[in-house]
């Protein structure tokens with residue numbers, strides 16, 4: 093299948109990325125028989141080190157939002173339930189290991205549950221929560237060292253500084269390309285962008301960057317002024333499909349700013365490469381990227397960042413998604429909504445079981461989009 | 470069918486309860502009236518999480534109040550639903566921790582809160598050794614009150630305490646001391662901190678000793694006793710008043726053991742409790758057990774305060790002790806803890822409260838339950854409820870499950 097992996101034709105490259113995004117890695121063994129994948133959950137797991145270890149980072153996404161593995165109670169987010177259920181069904185059997193970055197209480201518990209009841213090997217990293225606390229960078233750096241030795245233990249291969257450097261360059265490239273996509277966002281259908289960004293968390297990264305480079309001409313050709321679209325910001329945890337973005341688009345909206353775990357937030361922030369020790373560059377990147385609600389850089393940083401982003405992108409409204417039982421995002425929803433409203437941006441908070449938006453959401457979304465100042469169809 | 474004997478109250482009240490009420494009553498009154506004496510005595514009021522390094526705050530003469538503790542009172546006094554609804558209307562999802570929701574409800578509508586709600590804080594101190602919720606909750610409070618928020622980040626322990634985590638916490642504690650010096654206008658006095666640690670050690674030893682008496686059969690205390698009597702170890706740790714209370718309690722429990730007086734009539738089944746109490750049903754729920762001769766001889770929740778301090782300088786000791794809190798540790802550690810309790814207290818089974826509010830406590834319980842059953846051979850029951858919000862409590866199914874569970878012991882005994 094190698095010839096379909098890296099097409100040079102712009103349109104085919106685009107098709108490949110869309111296909112990969114919808115497959116969510118499920119075809120990895122036939123598509124990439126020579127690659128060894130390593131699963132991870134969260135953008136705070138440094139994929140640079142996975143790549144440096146000669147592995148391919150695969151973001152684990154659930155194949156159903158209704159799974160109820162006995163190991164977890166029902167009042168647990170469907171990302172945790174769904175992926176654990178897939179572990180039970182041996183869907184992750186080929187993975188060299190699965191990486192957990194400590195973020196929310198659920199992720200913390202999932203790592204322990206997985207280690208006790210799953211077959212896969214698990215690897216943890218506990219980044220600081222208070223990213224600017226005294227000693228946080230030093231601690232983070234030491235944690236990365238520990239992670240390096242855990243990964244070495246897993247692959248039984250030394251990870252050279254050069255390999256880390258190369259991985260940093262590759263990831264920086266992917267982020268740069270994602271940023272280019274993000275700029276095109278107002279001019280392209282929202283579900284398309286969300287697909288393309290998700291693909292970058294599922295495919296081998298070199299293949300991804302190559303395909304994205306090749307598809308940019310087609311994307312630029314497709315881009316057009318979004319005259320009559322209602323411009324919105326979307327903030328959410330993981331979204332494993334484009335259902336919500338499709339609905340927004342269908343109802344005459346356009347996502348001009350994306351703060352989702354599986355969307356642009358995953359790629360946002362800087363990648364630096366000047367330090368003598370590449371681990372220091374990684375610390376800096378992950379400490380300075382726009383924070384998710386599980387991390388704190390300062391009391392209002394996340395809220396101010398999102399308010400500014402919404403204003404810069406001329407968003408008229410913001411859609412705040414709470415994945416059922418997801419506490420960190422639910423906590424920020426109230427403050428975020430209040431702050432955006434104070435800045436003249438209307439907000440709609442929607443609770444979704446998983447990523448699928450249904451009939452009820454359609455009605456609310458439609459009413460919301462219609463209420464936005466410049467909305468006309 | 471109840472026999473006449475069983476109709477006698479199955480609950481044996483403690484004489485020291487009076488001292489408990491006095492001690493706590495005085496504490497709540499002092500806290501409520503803080504605005505009249507706090508400034509004058511230069512003793513700011515801090516709202517702190519239950520796992521905050523309170524000895525350090527006390528070394529700066531800070532008066533500490535515990536939103537979690539107040540939330541438990543709100544619940545016992547049946548105010549939680551109304552308060553949670555206030556928070557929910559303000560945009561806080563019903564799936565968030567009910568302590569947090571009812572506290573926020575009380576902040577927005579003190580008139581609905583027992584004790585008139587909590588007095589306004591001068592600062593907030595949170596430590597994430599119990600959960601990630603406290604960070605988000607205290608962020609909300611910090612924005613609302615516009616007061617300083619100090620957070621101690623104690624990295625979750627997937628296994629043992631790593632040197633880097635310990636150093637990180639030490640560094641933060643030192644920085645926190647500097648922040649507190651600035652906030653209070655007092656100098657950091659390491660000697661005073663050592664004294665506070667000493668007092669804490671004493672009170673903890675008394676609580677440990679008291680609990681250990683429950684290894685006797687019949688057990689002198691049952692879970693509701695443990696839950697009620699843990700209040701001073703939480704809010705008055707490091708105070709002489711707390712020490713006085715636990716000395717009395719310990720003496721009374723010792724005497725109970727000498728007289729072979731059990732907390733319940735005819736102890737027949739010895740159980741261990743896991744998770745926070747079900748406050749709104751504190752007596753009715755546990756009565757289902759005591760009626761059948763089942764006594765909760767120990768628990769992991771109030772046992773969280775029965776942990777000896779780690780060695781080292783005061784700051785080092787605090788860093789280790791507060792990071793090694795059981796909720797900050799892996800399911801493997803927690804399973805071992807439960808296994809040891811079952812062995813030490815010769816328990817016949819255990820009951821886990823799957824507490825919708827508290828994810829770090831609850832999401833790992835099923836794997837722990839299986840491991841503990843495998844290792845000890847005793848049965849473990851899981852019950853879904855909520856520590857404070859009665860809307861999450863389904864009476865009938867709970868009763869049925871409890872009955873079925875207790876019947877398994879009839880077959881065995």
Ligand code: SF4
Pocket residue numbers: 169170171172195196197198199329330415417418419420421
């Ligand atoms: S952040 Fe939310 S969606 Fe993600 S794992 Fe945690 S609870 Fe689940």
Ligand code: SF4
Pocket residue numbers: 537566567568569599600601602603745826827828829830
């Ligand atoms: S989530 Fe659990 S540990 Fe955290 S404040 Fe609520 S009850 Fe306490």
